[in-house]
Amino acid sequence: MEEFIRIYQSNILFQVEIMKGKLAANGIESYVKNEFVNNLSVMPVNQDYILYVAEENAAEAERIISETDDAES
Numbered sequence: 001m002e003e004f005i006r007i008y009q010s011n012i013l014f015q016v017e018i019m020k021g022k023l024a025a026n027g028i029e030s031y032v033k034n035e036f037v038n039n040l041s042v043m044p045v046n047q048d049y050i051l052y053v054a055e056e057n058a059a060e061a062e063r064i065i066s067e068t069d070d071a072e073s
Contacts, residue, residue, distance in 0.1 A: 003054070003055040004031075004052040005055050006051070006052055007023075008051040011047070016050075019065055020032060020051055022065070028057045028061050031052055032049055033051075033052060034047050034048065034049050
């Protein structure tokens, strides 16, 4: 069974989607936890969106996200 590692977290879905796209462009699959939580509730929920990758891709994903964060600073 494959283990997944939390790689990025934000309360803004758009930021998480950007990181997911960067990883996908580098051939790393990921998934977002809580992506649809606000679609299910009547009132908006202030909850973080969490990006996960397979454990074997974690080091490369962290490098890509770190480079992206550094470029945006």
